[in-house]
Amino acid sequence: MTIDNIDEIILEDIETSDHPSVFESANDYSALIMRLPEIDREGITIHSYAFVIENNEVYKYSRDSKQLIKMGGFDSLHGYLDAKIDNILSEIQSYHIDIDRLEESLYSDSTDSHFMDKWLMYKKDVSLINRLMLHAVISFERFIHRYKNFEGFEKMEYEDLLEHMRRIDYLSKSAMEKLDNLHSFYRTKVDEHMNKIMYWLTIISAIFLPLTLVTGFFGMNTGGLPYTDDNHGTLKVTVISMILEAIFLLAFISVSKRGIKSFKKKR
Numbered sequence: 517m518t519i520d521n522i523d524e525i526i527l528e529d530i531e532t533s534d535h536p537s538v539f540e541s542a543n544d545y546s547a548l549i550m551r552l553p554e555i556d557r558e559g560i561t562i563h564s565y566a567f568v569i570e571n572n573e574v575y576k577y578s579r580d581s582k583q584l585i586k587m588g589g590f591d592s593l594h595g596y597l598d599a600k601i602d603n604i605l606s607e608i609q610s611y612h613i614d615i616d617r618l619e620e621s622l623y624s625d626s627t628d629s630h631f632m633d634k635w636l637m638y639k640k641d642v643s644l645i646n647r648l649m650l651h652a653v654i655s656f657e658r659f660i661h662r663y664k665n666f667e668g669f670e671k672m673e674y675e676d677l678l679e680h681m682r683r684i685d686y687l688s689k690s691a692m693e694k695l696d697n698l699h700s701f702y703r704t705k706v707d708e709h710m711n712k713i714m715y716w717l718t719i720i721s722a723i724f725l726p727l728t729l730v731t732g733f734f735g736m737n738t739g740g741l742p743y744t745d746d747n748h749g750t751l752k753v754t755v756i757s758m759i760l761e762a763i764f765l766l767a768f769i770s771v772s773k774r775g776i777k778s779f780k781k782k783r
Contacts, residue, residue: 529547533564536551537654541662545569550564550565551564552564552565552600559641567587569663572590572668573589574592575587594673594674594677597677598677601680604645608642612690619698622698632702639692645688646692653681723761723765
């Protein structure tokens, strides 16, 4: 099998370094492109692997040398992909452990200021893994269906590999759902905290509102203001302010209690 024997359209696909996962069949050969994530401590990198299968022989396309490299039979392809898939499966399980820790910190009120940064990183990574594995599963299913009756094709082993790929897809989807729930809970806590702040700001504003009104009234630079010539004017104004303050606070507390009772009845 050489490059010259490959159809131009299929050749263009396998030469594309970022081509998505796909399975394409020709008359006497086929091409399997698997675009998979590789996960390490520095993050996720994406690689697109291209294979050409002719009869019972598997060739891996090298984009550096632009040549087909003979791998062997179907068992060699299984071994190559099995190592890649096992690594991804192990890493997606690590993501679940990290997300569980993030969940525990949120529910125990021990989250730090970097919660959203961590959440966004996990969301971006697991979403990417989910998108890649969704296409990879579909392409691999078509590949198995095409070669399941060929000599040397171990159907059980390949279906086991396909099950691992589906598990990665499921785990990434599950991680996305958990992250969405965590985000909703986090936003609820933030909103509750902001509501408490606004509540206390409202109370402070309400306390100073009558005082501001009295101060503004007696601070006007106009004639005829009461108590301007009274030796006890300041005391009288202070008493009036306190009375107004007490009336306002009693009214405010009464309205607040009615609102709380009404809310409890609705619940």
